[in-house]
Amino acid sequence: MIESLPLFHRIAGKPVVVLGTGEAAEAKRRLVERAGGLVIADLQDGIARGARLAFIAHDDDAAAEADTLRAREAGLLVNATDRPALCDFTVPSILDRSPVLVAIGTGGASAGLAKQVRLRLEQILPQSLGALAAALGQARAALRARFPDAGERRRALDAALGPGGALDVTLEAAGEASAGRVEAWLSAARVESGGTVEIALRSDDPEDLTLREARLLGSAGVIGFEDGVAPQILDRARADARRLCLARDEELPRGEGLAIILRAPPAMG
Template sequence: MIETLPLFHRIAGQPVVVLGMGEAAGAKRRLVERAGGIVVDDLQEGIDKGARLAFIAHEDDVAAEADAIRARCAGLLVNATDRPALCDFTVPSILDRSPVLVAIGTGGASAGLAKQLRLRLERILPQSLGALAASLGKARGALRLRFPDAGDRRRALDGALGDGGALDVLIEGGEDRVDAWLAGAAAPAADRVEIVLRSGDPEDLTLREARLLGSADVIAFEAGVPVQVLDQARADAQRMAIAGSAVPATGIGLTVVLRAPT
């Protein structure tokens, strides 16, 4: 189970309340401005203007709690610096490859840990990742014409963007290859893969097994397959419980059959 639901919130041109003085409040103001938001430093003014978010960075605990309660009662979502119990949301460490954003959060446990993870990923993800995303966005219409079926479209993209694919996300310059790939791309044939689990710990999945789970259209699973393993699959993948060796034919893209650990 995840403890928080990650969301990307559009605030460009919108009022956002930021209360407090000092370094923490200044950092929140810069963050809001970086995302195009309009900083409002008075809570009542923010409420009157229809703000939906409030960053509260008072040094005084009593003032922070009072403004957090007032903002929440007015319908705003609250982030209170260094006070997790007062927060409706936390601010992740952000890796920027616009329009690709990678947000790393720890639920308020350790901003330092989130930062170090971001710094490691900065070295791995190429600067051209944003350009690749923009190229795929421009090609969306052509992609739909090439693959009218949403499942075919997703599987074709999975193959192209994956390790060693024509548009491998970790290789610079993928944006220059989108048109050539699309011209010759074909929908992958339907396939079925069976995975016999070694244990109920998702950490014991091989890289290939984890990739297959993350790509599958259908997950057929025996009783005894832990929910922690099932959670490695796409949230929108079809799931079906099976008894014994009977696995219904689906005719849909990739089917992964999970056998319980013995």
């Protein structure tokens, strides 16, 4: 189970309330402006102009609580700096490879930890990742024409974007070369047949999955699982994958791309 639902909120050209003075308030103003939002420094003015988000960065606890209450009563979602109990949403640490954005959050537990995770990812994901995303967006129609079936299209992309693939997301390339990479891949792309892979789990801990097993779970369109497979394991599968509870040796539907059978771990004791 996740404690909050990550969402990307478009605020370009829209009013966003930012209250407070000092470094924390200025940081929130910069964040709103970076996303194209219109910073409103007065709560009542923001409410009148239809704002839906409020950042409250008062140093005084009483002022923060009072403005949080007023904003909520008007229907705004609130982020109160350094006061997780007052927050409807938290602000993640952002890795920017526009249009690719990676948001790292800790539910308000530690902004420093989120920053360090972002800095590690900065070393892994190249600057050209955004150009690759843009090229894939421009090739959407060609991709659909090349792979009309959604399952085949997904498997082809998984193979191309994965480790060692033609479009491996960790490979650095000049921005202008990304369109050429996508075009060259599309001209020769083939999709592997789906098939069924069986995974015998060793425990209920998803950290015990091998890298290959985790990758397969994230790619499969159908997940068959025995009684006794932990929910946290199933959470590692794609959200839109079909999930079927199976009796032992029962077969999965054929013709639906890659399918995974998860065997329950041995009973302990």
